[in-house]
Amino acid sequence: MTEEVQRARRLPRAVRERQILDAAVQVFSRYGYHTASMDEISEVAGVSKPMIYTYLGSKEDLFAKCIRREATRLLEAIQDGVKPELPPDMQLWHGLRSFYRFVADFRESWTVLHRQALTVGGEFAAEITAMRTRAIELVAALVVNAGARKGLAEQAEFSGEGLSAALVGAAESLADWALDHPDVSDGVLASWLMNLVWLGFNDLVEGDVWKPTA
Amino acid sequence: MTEEVQRARRLPRAVRERQILDAAVQVFSRYGYHTASMDEISEVAGVSKPMIYTYLGSKEDLFAKCIRREATRLLEAIQDGVKPELPPDMQLWHGLRSFYRFVADFRESWTVLHRQALTVGGEFAAEITAMRTRAIELVAALVVNAGARKGLAEQAEFSGEGLSAALVGAAESLADWALDHPDVSDGVLASWLMNLVWLGFNDLVEGDVWKPTA
The missing domain is CATH 1.10.10.60 (Homeodomain-like)
Incomplete structure (x- = not known):
């Protein structure tokens, strides 16, 4: 020794x-x-x-342990922020704020999870894909729940998974944007996303659908 | 020889x-x-x-040429679909449809651009990032234009770039989702996104803002 x-x-x-x-x-x-x-x-x-x-x-083992630790941290941060007794939109709002706080506080963790892990491919990419799928499922459950409250569960369920995939992608992309704009707070980022997607979703649930005019 | x-x-x-x-x-x-x-x-x-x-x-040269060709193809496909004389929402709608048609028709091109190029890093990632930035700027111009038509240019401009980054991320994420759901047409995918983001954006421009309730 x-x-x-x-x-x-x-x-x-x-x-x-x-x-x-x-x-x-x-x-x-x-x-x-x-x-x-x-x-x-x-x-x-x-x-x-x-x-x-x-x-x-090995370096491979080390990378795998980094991803697992940071992914667990991120999911725990989001779950800690979400209060299941609140209405769906408030759950989403709190989840988004916790997410943006995490990205601001641990930007290196976010970079490893979002950029590096996918690039290595193989089981690492599979792990990140599984994490994204879980996030999309959680959002889809909120969306279906919100739709059901308004009596439009079927329509919400039909497009719910696709809309949730879009929402998760929007949240990720705004997180990348936020890395270059550290002056924009997690509350403002979460509000933008709520305004963009929740109001739109709300209209949709209430039967107000966008239609092409030309 | x-x-x-x-x-x-x-x-x-x-x-x-x-x-x-x-x-x-x-x-x-x-x-x-x-x-x-x-x-x-x-x-x-x-x-x-x-x-x-x-x-x-070399392999590196070859990869660079692949990225450049596929990126050009993608941007041309989107530009061919967009008719600049139409109102902003219809421009976005046609752009989104062309995008989803491209992803369905050239899924390998999309994979190389969206997944592989970023993972290699360096100048490849920089090229893709530049392309994404251009897409975000184009969407931001539409958003600001639409906001200005409704007399709320300033608010739309303030959050426009962030909202556009979110929209581009939503479109990309839904494209990945669509690769696993080839039965969902480009028109349906584009409609989902228009319903999600355009209606929400419209509400926002008209002063209907989502606010936390708890």
Whole structure:
């Protein structure tokens, strides 16, 4: 056992692992999976490469653990914000605010999840796709619920999944836009989206449909 | 000069290049940039590897040319669909229909542009980001124009760029969803989006704003 390993052992393993994952998210978000090097992660974390391999495995293992941790964080942040006793629009509003707060507070996490994970493909992309699908299902449940309250469940259910996929894409795209506009608060971002999609959805549920005129 | 190169020379260079690019889009869309091999592209195109290098350069050059061709195709398809003399909502409607028709007709092109190009990063991602920015600006111009017609240009302009980023994201996300639902026509997809975003935007312009109730 080297001296460094002995010194590192003085910190609890969980703390070390957190340091390594924090550094890895930072490096992966900056360079992407393929270009990121274990040397740089080791340097940013202040932990030797052999210790990283011992604790968290290969670069691939490390990336998988980053994605899982950040995805869990993001979903927990959104779920903590949503109050299931509220009406559907307020649930969506709180969920969106929590989402934009997360993106502002953890922009590197968002970059790794949204940009890097998809680019690596394979099981990573599959995991992110599964997370997006879950988000779309949650929104679809809100939409169907809101439609049912107004007595138009069938129409809402027919187009609900597609509309929810659109809404999730709108939220993601606005999050990317917000990264370049840090002065726009999570409340304003969430309001824009509510104004855009909820009012439109509301009209639709009430039978006010847009029709082409030419 | 090998016999194969001589045989290939009997076809005009432009035709050969198109064959190679078609094959490359197919292979890149299936495997992604990093995993795709020049061997497979050569096999699918029915053109020898040395000839691919001679005509179109390295794998990186080839990928760059694929992106440029498909991006141009996509933008031309959308522009051909839009009639600038129509009111803003009808322009958006025709643009969206053309977009969904393109995605249905050229799903491999869309995959390379939307998924693969971003994952490679660097100048490829920059090119795609520039294309998205152009799309967002075009939509923002429509939104501001529509707002101005109703006498609310300032409000529409303030949130216009963010709303347009959201709209472009919604359109992209619904395109991904549509790849798994080939039975939903481009007209239906475009209608969903118009109902979702245009009615909401319309309410907003008329001063009907969603407000949190709890």
